[in-house]
Amino acid sequence: MHTVVPLHQRLLRLLRDLGPLSRAELADTLEVPRPRLLAELERLVATGLVTEAGLAASRGGRRSTLVELHPDLRFAGVDLGASSIDVEVTNGRLEPVAAYTEVADIRQGPKVILNRVAELLAKARVDGAFDRLAGVGIGVPGPVSFRDGVPVSPPIMPGWDRFPVRDFLSREYGCPAVVDNDVNIMAIGERHGGVAHSVNDYLFVKIGTGIGCGIYLTGDVYRGTDGCAGDIGHIMVDSHGPVCSCGNVGCLEAVFSGVALAREATAVARAGNSSILAEKLAEAGFLTARDVALGAAEGDISCIKLIRDGGRQIGIVLAGLVSFANPTMIVIGGGLSQLGHILLAEIRSVVYRRSLPLATGNLPVVLSELGPRAGVTGAAVLASDVAFEEAS
Amino acid sequence: MHTVVPLHQRLLRLLRDLGPLSRAELADTLEVPRPRLLAELERLVATGLVTEAGLAASRGGRRSTLVELHPDLRFAGVDLGASSIDVEVTNGRLEPVAAYTEVADIRQGPKVILNRVAELLAKARVDGAFDRLAGVGIGVPGPVSFRDGVPVSPPIMPGWDRFPVRDFLSREYGCPAVVDNDVNIMAIGERHGGVAHSVNDYLFVKIGTGIGCGIYLTGDVYRGTDGCAGDIGHIMVDSHGPVCSCGNVGCLEAVFSGVALAREATAVARAGNSSILAEKLAEAGFLTARDVALGAAEGDISCIKLIRDGGRQIGIVLAGLVSFANPTMIVIGGGLSQLGHILLAEIRSVVYRRSLPLATGNLPVVLSELGPRAGVTGAAVLASDVAFEEAS
Numbered sequence: 001m002h003t004v005v006p007l008h009q010r011l012l013r014l015l016r017d018l019g020p021l022s023r024a025e026l027a028d029t030l031e032v033p034r035p036r037l038l039a040e041l042e043r044l045v046a047t048g049l050v051t052e053a054g055l056a057a058s059r060g061g062r063r064s065t066l067v068e069l070h071p072d073l074r075f076a077g078v079d080l081g082a083s084s085i086d087v088e089v090t091n092g093r094l095e096p097v098a099a100y101t102e103v104a105d106i107r108q109g110p111k112v113i114l115n116r117v118a119e120l121l122a123k124a125r126v127d128g129a130f131d132r133l134a135g136v137g138i139g140v141p142g143p144v145s146f147r148d149g150v151p152v153s154p155p156i157m158p159g160w161d162r163f164p165v166r167d168f169l170s171r172e173y174g175c176p177a178v179v180d181n182d183v184n185i186m187a188i189g190e191r192h193g194g195v196a197h198s199v200n201d202y203l204f205v206k207i208g209t210g211i212g213c214g215i216y217l218t219g220d221v222y223r224g225t226d227g228c229a230g231d232i233g234h235i236m237v238d239s240h241g242p243v244c245s246c247g248n249v250g251c252l253e254a255v256f257s258g259v260a261l262a263r264e265a266t267a268v269a270r271a272g273n274s275s276i277l278a279e280k281l282a283e284a285g286f287l288t289a290r291d292v293a294l295g296a297a298e299g300d301i302s303c304i305k306l307i308r309d310g311g312r313q314i315g316i317v318l319a320g321l322v323s324f325a326n327p328t329m330i331v332i333g334g335g336l337s338q339l340g341h342i343l344l345a346e347i348r349s350v351v352y353r354r355s356l357p358l359a360t361g362n363l364p365v366v367l368s369e370l371g372p373r374a375g376v377t378g379a380a381v382l383a384s385d386v387a388f389e390e391a392s
Numbered sequence: 393m394h395t396v397v398p399l400h401q402r403l404l405r406l407l408r409d410l411g412p413l414s415r416a417e418l419a420d421t422l423e424v425p426r427p428r429l430l431a432e433l434e435r436l437v438a439t440g441l442v443t444e445a446g447l448a449a450s451r452g453g454r455r456s457t458l459v460e461l462h463p464d465l466r467f468a469g470v471d472l473g474a475s476s477i478d479v480e481v482t483n484g485r486l487e488p489v490a491a492y493t494e495v496a497d498i499r500q501g502p503k504v505i506l507n508r509v510a511e512l513l514a515k516a517r518v519d520g521a522f523d524r525l526a527g528v529g530i531g532v533p534g535p536v537s538f539r540d541g542v543p544v545s546p547p548i549m550p551g552w553d554r555f556p557v558r559d560f561l562s563r564e565y566g567c568p569a570v571v572d573n574d575v576n577i578m579a580i581g582e583r584h585g586g587v588a589h590s591v592n593d594y595l596f597v598k599i600g601t602g603i604g605c606g607i608y609l610t611g612d613v614y615r616g617t618d619g620c621a622g623d624i625g626h627i628m629v630d631s632h633g634p635v636c637s638c639g640n641v642g643c644l645e646a647v648f649s650g651v652a653l654a655r656e657a658t659a660v661a662r663a664g665n666s667s668i669l670a671e672k673l674a675e676a677g678f679l680t681a682r683d684v685a686l687g688a689a690e691g692d693i694s695c696i697k698l699i700r701d702g703g704r705q706i707g708i709v710l711a712g713l714v715s716f717a718n719p720t721m722i723v724i725g726g727g728l729s730q731l732g733h734i735l736l737a738e739i740r741s742v743v744y745r746r747s748l749p750l751a752t753g754n755l756p757v758v759l760s761e762l763g764p765r766a767g768v769t770g771a772a773v774l775a776s777d778v779a780f781e782e783a784s
Contacts, residue, residue, distance in 0.1 A: 004396060143750055152750060201617050213716065217609055224718025225593050228750045235712040236746065238631065248746055320627040320709070321716060324605065326616025354628065354640055358535055358544060358620045 012388040022056035022064035074130035075383040078138040079375030087120045088376035089129040098129035109159035135387030136177040137379035139185035143228045149179045176386040187214025189378030194369040206334035209258045256310035261289045274302035311343045315350025322355040333368030404780040414448035414456035466522035467775040470530040471767030479512045480768035481521040490521035501551035527779030528569040529771035531577035535620045541571045568778040579606025581770030586761040598726035601650045648702035653681045666694035703735045707742025714747040725760030
C-alpha cells in the first residue's frame with residue numbers, strides 16, 4: 001500500500017535534516033551498498049544539488065569526505081493568511097536567509113495576492129537572498145486539492161476556487177511548486193523544527209480567525225479522501241449555540257474564534273462587566289482577541305472567564321478527537337494561542353477529564369514553539385520535498 | 393517511515409485474496425525477477441503453505457502451472473462479545489469451513505471464556521474442520537495493546553486486564569496468535585470480504601451494547617498511540633444529557649446504545665405512549681433494542697421516534713468525524729444496525745447537513761454487509777497475516 005521513497009529523495013532529506021555527512025555515515029543510515037550510494041551521489045553532484053564539504057572527523061583509518069547540500073540551494077515558503085502574507089527564503093537546511101511579512105486581504109484574489117508575493121520575492125533577490133529558487137511551497141487559508149495544486153471552494157477566498165496556484169508559481173519561478181492548506185503547513189513546520197519534532201501521530205490545532213487541524217498519522221500528513229481532513233471548525237459543540245456563517249447551529253468556530261471572541265468581548269464591555277474592555281472599546285471603537293488577552297494578563301475577571309469558556313469549548317472538541325485518534329501530542333497554534341496559559345489550562349482540564357485515561361495518561365497538550373513561523377517553515381519543507389522528488 | 397512488506401508475505405496474501413495463480417501472474421503482480429520468485433515459491437512449498445494446483449489457462453505458448461495455498465491450511469477467527477462467543481474455522485482463502493456461536497458472559501474471566509473457546513475448537517476438530525491450525529485471531533470487547541497481545545483496563549471485562557491472551561492461545565494451539573479490539577476486527581473483516589472491499593480510508597461504526605469505531609487510513613488499521621483509537625462511545629453529544637457509566641455527562645453511549653435504548657423504550661411504555669411496547673413490557677418484564685426495531689417495523693410512531701432520535705445523536709458525532717477525517721465510506725454494524733433503514737436515513741441526513749459539502753459529496757453511509765460475521769472474518773484475516781509473517 002505504501003509507496004517506497006526512492007534513494008535520492010531519502011539521501012537529500014538526510015542532508016537537509018542532519019547537515020553535512022560522510023559517505024560512510026550515509027551508506028550506514030540509508031542501508032544501501034556503497035557502490036550504489038557513490039553512483040547516486042555522483043549524479044546529484046552533477047545536478048548541482050549536492051557538493052563536497054571537506055573532511056569528516058576521523059573514525060579510525062582514512063578520513064572520509066563530507067558531502068552536503070549545495071550552499072547556494074534556496075527554497076521559498078509562503079504562508080497566506082486571511083489578512084497577511086508571510087514569505088521566507090531558506091537555504092538547503094531550511095534555515096531562514098530572508099523573511100518578509102505584510103498585511104494583505106486574501107479577498108483581493110489570486111492575481112493581486114500572488115503579485116504581492118512576487119514583489120516580496122523580487123525584493124529578496126535584490127537583497128541577495130537567492131539567485132534562483134529550487135522549489136516554492138505555499139499555504140492558503142482554505143481547502144486544497146493537494147494533487148491538483150488548486151484551492152477548492154474556499155469559503156473566505158473569493159476568486160481563488162480552482163485557480164491553478166501551483167502551476168502559476170512553477171511557471172513564474174521556473175522550479176517545482178506545491179500548494180497546501182495553511183493548517184497542514186503549520187503542522188509540517190512544527191514537526192520539522194518545533195515542539196513536535198519527529199512525533200509521528202499528532203494534531204496541530206490552529207485557533208485564529210477560523211479553527212482548523214493539521215493531522216499527522218504514522219509519520220505523514222493525513223489529508224483525507226478529498227483533501228479536507230482537519231476541518232474541525234464546524235464540529236458542533238453546543239446544540240443551543242449561535243448560528244455559524246456556514247448556516248448550522250453551535251459550530252466550534254461560531255462559539256470560539258477570533259471573530260466570536262471579539263463579539264463576546266464587545267457584549268461584556270457594553271454590559272458594563274469589564275472596565276478594561278469598556279475603556280478599550282471607547283478608545284478604539286472595536287475590540288479584538290488581543291484586547292481580551294491583555295485584559296486577562298492584567299487580571300480582569302471577565303476577560304479570564306471569556307478565555308476559559310472558549311478553552312472549554314475547544315477542549316470538548318479535542319477530547320472527542322483524542323478519543324477517536326489517540327494521538328501522541330496536541331500542539332495549539334494560530335493567533336489565539338496568544339491567550340496562552342489560561343486557554344491551555346482549560347483545554348487540558350477538559351481533555352484529561354473527558355477522554356479515556358489510557359489515551360491521556362501521557363498526552364502533552366502544548367503551545368506551538370515556532371508560533372507565526374510554523375507556516376512558512378512547513379511551506380519550505382514541502383518546497384524541498386517536491387524539489388528533491390523531481391531531482392530524479 | 394513505512395515498513396516494506398517482505399516478498400513471502402505479499403505472495404501468500406495474493407494467493408489468499410485471489411486464489412490459484414500462475415507463476416507468470418505472480419511475477420507480474422509482485423514485480424520481482426522470476427528467479428527470485430521461483431526460489432521463494434520453492435521455499436514456501438517446502439514449508440507446506442503453498443502447493444501446485446494444475447495447469448493455468450493458456451496465455452499463448454507453454455501453459456504455466458498454477459500455485460495455491462495448501463488445501464489443508466486452516467485459520468481460526470474468534471469474536472468475543474459482551475455476552476457471546478463466535479468461532480469460525482476457515483481455509484487458506486478465508487472461506488468458512490465450520491462456524492459456532494454460543495452465549496457466554498465475558499465477565500466470567502479469561503480462564504472460563506478461553507476454555508469455552510477451546511471446547512468449540514475441539515468440537516470443530518472432531519467434526520473434521522481441521523487437523524492443525526496455522527494461526528488464531530481473536531477480538532475482545534475492550535482496549536487492547538496490539539503489540540503486547542493483552543487487553544488493557546477493559547471496562548466491561550473484569551479479570552482480563554493484561555491477561556496474556558495472545559501467548560495463551562499461541563501455546564494452546566501451537567501456532568502464531570493475534571489479539572485485537574472487537575471493532576477493529578469487524579473493520580478488517582468488512583474490508584476483506586464486505587461492502588468496504590479494498591477501500592483505503594473508511595470508518596466502521598459498531599452500534600451495540602457499546603459504541604466504537606474501527607479506523608482504516610491509507611490502507612491500514614489505525615490503532616493510535618496507545619491502541620485505543622476509535623473509542624467514540626464517550627464523545628459528548630449533549631451537555632445536558634444523562635450521566636454515563638464513565639462518570640461524564642452526555643456521552644454518545646449514554647444517549648444511544650443497546651442499554652440506553654432499552655431504558656428509553658421502558659420509559660415510553662410506562663408513560664403509555666406506545667401500546668406495542670407496553671404489551672411487550674407486560675409480557676416479558678423488560679424491553680430490548682429488538683423490541684423497538686419490531687415496533688418500528690409495525691409502524692409504531694414512538695418506536696420510530698426513538699430510533700430517529702438515536703440516529704440524530706450518532707449523526708452528530710459522525711459529522712464531526714467526517715469533518716476531521718474526511719473518509720471515503722462509513723459502514724454501520726453491530727447489533728443495533730438491525731434498526732435498519734430508519735436509523736441509517738437519520739444518520740445520513742445529519743452527516744450530509746452538518747459536514748463540509750466537499751467531504752460528503754460522494755460519501756456512502758451504508759450498513760455492514762457481513763453483519764454478525766464481520767468480526768470472525770476479520771479475526772481470521774489477522775490470523776492469516778500473522779501466520780504469513782512468521783513463515784519467513
